[in-house]
Amino acid sequence: MEIAAPYLMFLGDVPDDLAAKTAHGIVDWRPEWCLGQLRLPGCRADLKIPDLTVPEAAERGARTMVVGVVNAGGVLPDHWVPVIVAAIEAGMDIATGLHVRLGDTPAVRDAARKHGRRLFDVRHSSQRFATGKGTKRSGLRLLTVGTDCSVGKKYTALALEREMRARGFDADFRATGQTGVFISGRGVAIDAVVADFISGAVEWLSPEAADTHWDLVEGQGSLFHPSFAGVSLGLLHGAQPDAFVVCHEPTRTNMRGVKHPLPAIADVIDLTIRCGRLTNPAIRAVGIAVNTQALGEGEAQGYLDTLAADYKLPAVDPVRFGVGEIVDRVAHEFPQAAPQDGRLARASA
Amino acid sequence: MEIAAPYLMFLGDVPDDLAAKTAHGIVDWRPEWCLGQLRLPGCRADLKIPDLTVPEAAERGARTMVVGVVNAGGVLPDHWVPVIVAAIEAGMDIATGLHVRLGDTPAVRDAARKHGRRLFDVRHSSQRFATGKGTKRSGLRLLTVGTDCSVGKKYTALALEREMRARGFDADFRATGQTGVFISGRGVAIDAVVADFISGAVEWLSPEAADTHWDLVEGQGSLFHPSFAGVSLGLLHGAQPDAFVVCHEPTRTNMRGVKHPLPAIADVIDLTIRCGRLTNPAIRAVGIAVNTQALGEGEAQGYLDTLAADYKLPAVDPVRFGVGEIVDRVAHEFPQAAPQDGRLARASA
Numbered sequence: 001m002e003i004a005a006p007y008l009m010f011l012g013d014v015p016d017d018l019a020a021k022t023a024h025g026i027v028d029w030r031p032e033w034c035l036g037q038l039r040l041p042g043c044r045a046d047l048k049i050p051d052l053t054v055p056e057a058a059e060r061g062a063r064t065m066v067v068g069v070v071n072a073g074g075v076l077p078d079h080w081v082p083v084i085v086a087a088i089e090a091g092m093d094i095a096t097g098l099h100v101r102l103g104d105t106p107a108v109r110d111a112a113r114k115h116g117r118r119l120f121d122v123r124h125s126s127q128r129f130a131t132g133k134g135t136k137r138s139g140l141r142l143l144t145v146g147t148d149c150s151v152g153k154k155y156t157a158l159a160l161e162r163e164m165r166a167r168g169f170d171a172d173f174r175a176t177g178q179t180g181v182f183i184s185g186r187g188v189a190i191d192a193v194v195a196d197f198i199s200g201a202v203e204w205l206s207p208e209a210a211d212t213h214w215d216l217v218e219g220q221g222s223l224f225h226p227s228f229a230g231v232s233l234g235l236l237h238g239a240q241p242d243a244f245v246v247c248h249e250p251t252r253t254n255m256r257g258v259k260h261p262l263p264a265i266a267d268v269i270d271l272t273i274r275c276g277r278l279t280n281p282a283i284r285a286v287g288i289a290v291n292t293q294a295l296g297e298g299e300a301q302g303y304l305d306t307l308a309a310d311y312k313l314p315a316v317d318p319v320r321f322g323v324g325e326i327v328d329r330v331a332h333e334f335p336q337a338a339p340q341d342g343r344l345a346r347a348s349a
Numbered sequence: 350m351e352i353a354a355p356y357l358m359f360l361g362d363v364p365d366d367l368a369a370k371t372a373h374g375i376v377d378w379r380p381e382w383c384l385g386q387l388r389l390p391g392c393r394a395d396l397k398i399p400d401l402t403v404p405e406a407a408e409r410g411a412r413t414m415v416v417g418v419v420n421a422g423g424v425l426p427d428h429w430v431p432v433i434v435a436a437i438e439a440g441m442d443i444a445t446g447l448h449v450r451l452g453d454t455p456a457v458r459d460a461a462r463k464h465g466r467r468l469f470d471v472r473h474s475s476q477r478f479a480t481g482k483g484t485k486r487s488g489l490r491l492l493t494v495g496t497d498c499s500v501g502k503k504y505t506a507l508a509l510e511r512e513m514r515a516r517g518f519d520a521d522f523r524a525t526g527q528t529g530v531f532i533s534g535r536g537v538a539i540d541a542v543v544a545d546f547i548s549g550a551v552e553w554l555s556p557e558a559a560d561t562h563w564d565l566v567e568g569q570g571s572l573f574h575p576s577f578a579g580v581s582l583g584l585l586h587g588a589q590p591d592a593f594v595v596c597h598e599p600t601r602t603n604m605r606g607v608k609h610p611l612p613a614i615a616d617v618i619d620l621t622i623r624c625g626r627l628t629n630p631a632i633r634a635v636g637i638a639v640n641t642q643a644l645g646e647g648e649a650q651g652y653l654d655t656l657a658a659d660y661k662l663p664a665v666d667p668v669r670f671g672v673g674e675i676v677d678r679v680a681h682e683f684p685q686a687a688p689q690d691g692r693l694a695r696a697s698a
Binding site for chain 2: 099131132133134135190191192193194195196198199200223224226227228229230231232233234235237257258259260271274275278279
């Protein structure tokens with residue numbers, strides 16, 4: 001998997017920015033790779049980067065058009081096909097995180113073949129996995145879990161990687177979703193793996209390592225989401241985390257895509273520990289990461305302070321205030337893997 | 350999916366009868382379809398039906414050779430291929446529940462093409478599914494869950510179907526594994542579904558139904574099995590059972606294929622209710638089904654009596670003593686779906 005940058009970000013005509021979270025994530029973490037966005041009439045997402053046509057992007061050197069959106073069921077709408085074909089004809093590879101394979105659409109397949117371009121279906125790993133064994137592996141692991149989908153699990157893991165590396169920790173982000181794979185250039189889209197191999201794929205993704213090494217494993221879904229909890233549980237068992245961070249969005253009323261209310265953070269902590277003990281009896285919570293975008297800054301800080309007091313855990317907004325407090329806690333609880341001065345230095349506010 | 354009977358049961362050279370549980374299940378429930386078994390040198394499984402060569406089976410009218418064994422990772426060993434090709438050349442279709450597709454082995458694919466025979470990969474559904482919604486559906490559902498893999502979940506669900514139908518209930522077995530699909534001629538091998546669609550596939554398998562109708566959904570794995578718990582949780586959420594039966598094997602020390610001990614039945618009941626409430630707040634346990642094969646009859650009955658007293662639930666061995674007591678409990682707890690005389694009549698001991 002080597003997707004060539006720079007990218008033209010294709011958003012189609014998705015109804016909101018949450019549906020473009022893949023594209024937003026790539027722009028957040030790799031802005032230098034994202035030349036511009038291509039939006040169709042009716043598109044309600046906006047990456048706040050230049051709008052480019054296919055010829056304009058090609059002229060600026062775009063090497064891959066990234067279909068950076070998700071939609072229900074992951075289908076490829078018919079009216080997106082002409083733009084994808086045009087990008088291929090203009091010399092770009094195409095990369096998507098959709099459930100369907102690009103090559104299943106004849107016009108796309110034929111254009112790629114004719115013009116010698118590559119089609120990347122990030123959700124479709126050709127990697128074969130074994131079933132999970134649940135055996136304890138060396139090295140340390142942190143998993144981000146959530147009260148719902150789309151509450152910042154990837155962002156938090158990436159922010160932890162950045163902060164920990166800046167402090168001298170030996171830490172690697174481990175991608176389990178398409179956006180993370182686009183950002184880190186490796187990983188596995190865990191929700192696309194055959195069900196029998198969920199935990200086995202995560203064991204492959206996060207192998208044995210030095211005792212001072214941290215894998216920061218991107219979580220998926222929620223143990224409380226009726227569509228995806230199976231993925232979340234297999235991921236938890238395969239990651240066998242020593243530590244986990246709960247991610248949350250306080251203004252959301254329903255879980256994404258269904259009618260169920262969000263669980264309490266306390267319930268997420270409790271069920272994560274209860275189930276996680278199966279493969280790591282020492283599992284513990286080390287922080288809460290909240291997306292406070294919908295709150296004012298004072299309100300956000302007050303909310304975080306209350307959470308911190310209630311749960312006796314650092315509670316941060318990774319975007320607004322950084323993840324420094326969580327890294328402080330990690331350094332304190334796992335001193336064997338903290339750099340000499342890592343308990344004090346703070347790379348971000 | 351229409352697999353033609355009668356069958357020749359191919360066991361390869363698997364090391365024990367547990368690895369041949371698919372074949373055993375088919376023989377148990379469809380003995381009239383199973384003409385004989387074909388075993389390679391070193392095979393430690395035995396279906397207690399006639400040993401037949403390929404020519405003998407063909408002469409007796411076998412229409413399909415069923416590769417009725419599972420092995421780690423589901424691969425097709427090279428030294429099984431000549432026998433499979435010989436069966437095709439003798440006029441049989443081939444059906445397997447292995448993870449690999451028969452057609453991925455060139456010699457098998459070519460022989461099937463040349464002789465016009467069909468290859469059934471029961472684990473590979475061509476059916477497309479939606480993601481699960483978790484919305485409550487009409488009709489009643491019972492799920493069999495387990496302390497481990499291979500503890501009688503399929504057998505119990507089939508025994509319940511037989512007993513309930515004999516008493517006049519409107520009840521259907523719903524297969525979620527390859528053996529069940531072979532036996533019932535329909536269903537979905539849930540562990541072969543893409544992870545994102547586990548609960549959605551079960552919602553498809555067990556659709557809305559009359560208020561007096563029971564779906565008896567075959568469980569898979571265990572919420573406590575580090576390899577497969579994700580499948581079990583997605584199945585639980587998708588099945589949204591009103592009732593569940595815990596299946597157990599009391600002499601097993603380790604969970605199948607891993608080093609973990611078996612959970613307590615109490616823990617299985619507790620976690621099943623806790624997680625199952627997400628899609629059905631009224632979920633309740635209605636019985637315990639134990640495989641007491643390793644115990645003497647008196648010892649078995651004593652063990653079941655103790656369980657029944659401890660858990661205040663009917664505790665039975667479906668093979669030895671039938672599932673009548675569990676059906677009594679179901680009729681009592683859900684009188685709206687019980688036939689007029691179903692609370693008293695007992696089809697099996």
